[in-house]
Amino acid sequence: xxxxxxxxxxxxxxxxxxxxxxxxxxxxxxxxxxxxxxxxxxxxxxxxxxxxxxxxxxxxxxxxxxxxxx
Amino acid sequence: xxxxxxxxxxxxxxxxxxxxxxxxxxxxxxxxxxxxxxxxxxxxxxxxxxxxxxxxxxxxxxxxxxxxxxxxxxxxxxxxxxxxxxxxxxxxxxxxxxxxxxxxxxxxxxxxxxxxxxxxxxxxxxxxxxxxxxxxxxxxxxxxxxxxxxxxxxxxxxxxxxxxxxxxxxxxxxxxxxxxxxxxxxxxxxxxxxxxxxxxxxxxxxxxxxxxxxxxxxxxxxxxxxxxxxxxxxxxxxxxxxxxxxxxxxxxxxxxxxxxxxxxxxxxxxxxxxxxxxxxxxxxxxxxxxxxxxxxxxxxxxxxxxxxxxxxxxxxxxxxxxxxxxxxxxxxxxxxxxxxxxxxxxxxxxxxxxxxxxxxxxxxxxxxxxxxxxxxxxxxxxxxxxxxxxxxxxxxxxxxx
Numbered sequence: 168x169x170x171x172x173x174x175x176x177x178x179x180x181x182x183x184x185x186x187x188x189x190x191x192x193x194x195x196x197x198x199x200x201x202x203x204x205x206x207x208x209x210x211x212x213x214x215x216x217x218x219x220x221x222x223x224x225x226x227x228x229x230x231x232x233x234x235x236x237x
Numbered sequence: 238x239x240x241x242x243x244x245x246x247x248x249x250x251x252x253x254x255x256x257x258x259x260x261x262x263x264x265x266x267x268x269x270x271x272x273x274x275x276x277x278x279x280x281x282x283x284x285x286x287x288x289x290x291x292x293x294x295x296x297x298x299x300x301x302x303x304x305x306x307x308x309x310x311x312x313x314x315x316x317x318x319x320x321x322x323x324x325x326x327x328x329x330x331x332x333x334x335x336x337x338x339x340x341x342x343x344x345x346x347x348x349x350x351x352x353x354x355x356x357x358x359x360x361x362x363x364x365x366x367x368x369x370x371x372x373x374x375x376x377x378x379x380x381x382x383x384x385x386x387x388x389x390x391x392x393x394x395x396x397x398x399x400x401x402x403x404x405x406x407x408x409x410x411x412x413x414x415x416x417x418x419x420x421x422x423x424x425x426x427x428x429x430x431x432x433x434x435x436x437x438x439x440x441x442x443x444x445x446x447x448x449x450x451x452x453x454x455x456x457x458x459x460x461x462x463x464x465x466x467x468x469x470x471x472x473x474x475x476x477x478x479x480x481x482x483x484x485x486x487x488x489x490x491x492x493x494x495x496x497x498x499x500x501x502x503x504x505x506x507x508x509x510x511x512x513x514x515x516x517x518x519x520x521x522x523x524x525x526x527x528x529x530x531x532x533x534x535x536x537x538x539x540x541x542x543x544x545x546x547x548x549x550x551x552x553x554x555x556x557x558x559x560x561x562x563x564x565x566x567x568x569x570x571x572x573x574x575x576x577x578x579x580x581x582x583x584x585x586x587x588x589x590x591x592x593x594x595x596x597x598x599x600x601x602x603x604x605x606x607x608x609x610x611x612x613x614x615x616x617x618x619x620x621x622x623x624x625x626x627x628x629x630x631x632x633x634x635x636x637x638x
Contacts, residue, residue, distance in 0.1 A: 177507075184517045184521075187521040188521055194526070197526075200522075208515040
């Protein structure tokens with residue numbers, strides 16, 4: 168899985184829940200969504216666990232340094 | 238006494254002006270009065286007005302460079318204290334007050350300025366709900382525009398760290414009071430927007446007097462907030478303090494700490510939320526599988542109606558049933574016969590003469606016939622005696638009577 172932001176991941180997870188609850192999908196698709204959803208939940212929790220607050224000065228960003236890693 | 242020279246009007250007015258301009262007392266005067274005939278010259282931006290009391294009036298002018306500094310808009314009927322100098326407008330032969338500074342008399346100047354700016358910006362629609370940008374739910378970068386030394390910045394950082402450490406904090410230290418506060422805040426907002434260095438901005442400071450909070454009531458700050466493409470959370474002073482910045486911001490937080498809470502979701506709530514989503518995924522999947530399984534079963538059974546294999550199987554099953562019942566029938570017949578035989582056998586057994594011999598009786602035969610009467614025996618004749626086990630060949634010696 169490509170490294171994505173917390174926001175992207177949780178929004179994707181929300182979409183999966185929505186899609187699943189909508190119902191009437193072929194079983195293999197349901198299982199694929201299940202697998203993906205479970206992975207995303209784990210990933211989101213990892214994001215929360217591993218996050219370390221980064222504090223930078225605006226001037227640092229303006230000079231092109233320490234841009235947000237994505 | 239010499240005849241005075243004939244002067245042109247220009248010369249006369251220039252002379253009078255020089256007299257008045259030379260008077261130290263008139264160079265710096267404070268006067269109080271009521272504004273009338275107020276005119277804001279639309280092209281030059283100069284203010285023209287008359288100051289008057291019950292008995293007298295004086296013409297006054299406040300040039301653009303001076304009137305830009307005052308924090309309220311003069312209106313007719315307003316009592317003011319003005320500082321300036323008296324000079325002459327030579328063209329009209331008019332002496333007048335050149336105002337350098339002016340403050341409303343009575344009602345606090347700042348309160349007045351506040352109300353006026355608020356009304357003005359409200360009139361422009363800057364506070365309209367439809368202008369408000371949505372605060373992102375999961376910001377990646379949070380710009381914090383506040384004093385680097387106040388408690389506010391520490392409160393904000395602490396809360397952001399506790400709630401949502403995923404987000405990066407971009408600090409932009411500014412002065413939050415004094416003359417350079419407003420320009421610095423404006424500059425900071427613009428800089429954040431230039432490179433879109435944040436997803437949301439927190440602009441504010443801790444509590445203070447109305448003068449100390451004043452930068453957040455400046456029109457320039459209000460406009461910078463309104464023009465920011467990045468959503469702005471305003472966090473000025475305490476819960477009871479309202480500033481223009483609060484009205485124009487996309488979200489007003491009662492305090493800097495509250496701003497931090499509003500800016501990001503809570504880590505622990507997020508965990509609960511993720512668990513709930515995970516549960517729903519699992520639940521729906523499970524239900525789906527069960528449904529599919531049930532569906533499969535019904536398909537299977539309906540397929541049996543047409544499949545030759547199933548037909549054969551059915552017949553085979555029926556056949557198996559017949560065979561089984563056949564077996565049962567045969568087995569029960571055999572066992573019936575067997576038990577009847579057993580009964581007969583036991584009856585036969587009871588009637589057997591051998592059974593009598595078992596009790597110690599013996600049978601006597603004469604020439605193969607059973608001997609019932611001693612009269613039929615002959616002394617010296619031979620008889621055969623049968624015992625339970627074995628036979629005896631005996632000679633009759635005597636016939637008792």
